[in-house]
Amino acid sequence: MSLPDISPVQLRYFLLVVDTGSFQAAAAKACRSQPALSLAIRQLEARLGQPLLEQGNRSTLTPYGQYCVPLMRDLLARHDSTLDALERHARSETGTLSLGTITAFATNWLPELVSRYREQYPNVALRLLDDNSINITRMVLAGEVDFGVTAGTSADKGLTFEPLITDAFGLVCRHDHALARKKSLRWEQLEGLTLIGTTAHGGLTDRECAEPVRRCALYASNMISLLSMIERGVGVTVLAKYGLPPWMDQLVFVPLTEPRVERTLGMLCRADRSLSPAAAAMHGLMKDCFAGRLAP
Structure with a gap:
């Protein structure tokens, strides 16, 4: 024996x-x-x-x-x-967290989230990537990031999406533009404007009201390039409200109504894979921070 x-x-x-x-x-x-x-x-x-x-x-x-x-x-x-x-x-006291987020989330909320996370887990190494929703989705599926924050759900059954906050679309233009002082605009008022397209418009392709957006003569995939061109007066664009960085005070956001078009920002995860302790801690922190904030 x-x-x-x-x-x-x-x-x-x-x-x-x-x-x-x-x-x-x-x-x-x-x-x-x-x-x-x-x-x-x-x-x-x-x-x-x-x-x-x-x-x-x-x-x-x-x-x-x-x-x-x-x-x-x-x-x-x-x-x-x-x-x-x-x-x-x-206990998430060590490890590595790789997080991919859309630029709107990275500029508006990520600094505060990272600050709070570092206070609780100072020995976790953070790797932060910002990109558009299409590329963040690809990164999550490929396992290049632990999880991501994207605009809208994915049709891929291998992914889960947990909503965090709702965001509405509007016109982004220079502060001295003819429409900058309007309280709101109708979508048809975009006709005749020099619109600059971007990847954020992907969620508008099936909206009848967004026809002017689909006919953009200019296109910029990079958000910094897009906003820089608007600052120079090259044209205007349509973005969700949180897509406009808070420090760009030369640009204004005018809500588009009739109809009001919204998008939902949320956490995208692999359905077949558990989060690491370090990633689960950030996931939980995001849920706590955005609790009750889905309403626009």
């Missing part, structure tokens, strides 16, 4: 006897009875196949016991260090 594996407890009891010089002192320090301590050490000796302590004087090491002491100390140190690392990782 095979003998049971060696346990860390057996090693600790044996080293306590070595360090204290007696079974009685070791048992007291371990808060165990002397018979229980003796049994654990006998089982350890049986498993190793050699005595660790002399039979006539159970406080004296055998030559084999002398050989084992430094190895056992090293083994326990490695065991404790490994266990500590596993526990710290499970």
